[in-house]
Amino acid sequence: MAGAAAYTAQARGVLGTSDETQIRAIVPWSQGGGTDRSMRVTTPTWSELLGTEFVVENHPGGSTQVGGEELYNADADGSTLAMWNMPQMQATWLFQNAPYRSGDFDYLGTHHWDPTMWFAPPDSPYDDLEGFIEYARENEATVGITAAIGNTALSALLVEETYGLDLTIINMEGGSGVRQAVLADDIDAGVNQPWAFNPDYADDVTALGSHTSEQQELWPSAPSFGDLGLEEIPLVNEGLGQWKLVVLPGGVRDRHPDRFEELSETYAAVFEDDAFQARTEEQGGLNEIIDYRGPDETEREVEATAQFMEEYADVIENFIYDQ
Template sequence: MFAMKTWLAGFGASSMVLATALAATPAAAAQWPERPIELIVGFAAGGGTDITARTLSVFLEKELGGSVVVVNKPGASGALAMSMVARAKPDGYTLGMTNMPGLLTLPIERPAGFSGKDFTYLATLVRDPSAFSVKADSPYTSLKELIDAARAKPGMISYGSTGVGTDDHLALVMFEAATGTDLNHVPFNGAGPLRNAVLGGHADVGGMNLGEAMPYSGSQLRILGQASEKRSPLAPDVPTFKEQGVDLVFASERGVIGPKGLPAEVEQKLAKALETIAANPEFQKKMLQQFTEMDYLPGDKWQARLNEADKQFRAMWAKQKWLD
């Protein structure tokens, strides 16, 4: 009898501990964040992804009531940062500012340290069309002049990108395929170093996104074309590739991910904050000032779009020898 009473007492104590722990979970989630959140960026400071992340962090801090720190981890065309997010503890304190297509194409092209299944997709926020830019005093004033020169001097004109497998690199490959040209690809670890290389005359052409080039357009850079379906209202004077006879439409898409397995309450809190920020006129104004187009989708719809894009990229890899 004594043993039975002791066992029952122990069971009751254990049940109380378990109940207390379960009851504490929602409370803990309600208090989150209790320490700074790191927003990882896979490129050097000064590029479009970095600037978007730094703008977003200010608004996230207001929505979440905690500190958000942007951490630059350049390397391997952004794969280093994404693999860090994939391996992070799923507690909401490590997030990633993604750049698509690299988010999808890097694991297709090579062992990248992550796959699409490693993440919680919170929301995509903006898009930034690809563009080709040259130094303001460059001899190339149009895509036609660049194409003519590239055909006359195969492999001699240098083209800088933010890394192998990024949207800038893929825009080059598509451009070469569409025009029958061959440029000398030179990868950099972010749009900031790439822009400096173009301005310094160390790269003939810079494959920067439109939003990354527009603040320097005019006295410093000449944007030869934007890879939009039609001219962006943010850059109405920049002709599209299609206007100039090159069938190329491509863009960088930027969103926020976390490690797979985020607590439901934390995921919901982050998703709601991003939804609110995307609808905030002040955030939209900041994006316009950065020549970046709004393109918000919640996590589930974004993931569905990524799944379709992944199929298209894998089909592209299977057909093109240059992607082997």
């Protein structure tokens, strides 16, 4: 579909869109991070398709639990949704006693998958993760992560455990904090996602490596852990990263099926819109990692990710306990 206009007419005529309903779009991170940017690049086209205004609200804190509870407690009428992250979402109920579980939400679809990557200030005495590991064997090393739970924490902990390091791992509550700390040379390394970190800064930092078996096109200067021969670190072959997805309070799909269909079909149509595609291309190559999957497949991904996080529960729980 070339643009939003054609679908807007269909949505209003067939799906009965109300152009008077304002949609709260919750982001469980502060402004400027990858999730916030993803939401704000998506809502202009989605708003046009629905004929409905989106109001983006940032609810940072608790490694996304603050925003998660805001969504959980919202009315299940289709007027509130969130862009959330996996595996942070699952980690909040696995490790932080969040009041919700996966079955307490409805899922509209995924947005993109961003692999986990390590970064360092440009003048660091190492230029890849292998070099950082050798440095950390002989020196105190501080690593910034985006949340105390989730993929960046897990990557840092698995590297630490695999090589018997004693890292100082600091939760910086979001990707923008990690990016700023790396750029300011305040930490020895930061763990983030390449797009969330923002490839516009490629010349300002050293990309130490991605927690994947193959090199990532979005940041071609960074080797993969597989390229570096670090396959002994768990999850290299599978690839460790972060999904972004759009979530509704549970009950919308059952109690308001027409509204759920309206939201899910217009959300899917966003990804076919030329203006949206142009915005994602301008956003540091976001277009290269977009990966839309529908409601049912997304729900299966949520359950699979919860099982995967449970496998590494002891690693994360020990870290949380030591804080």
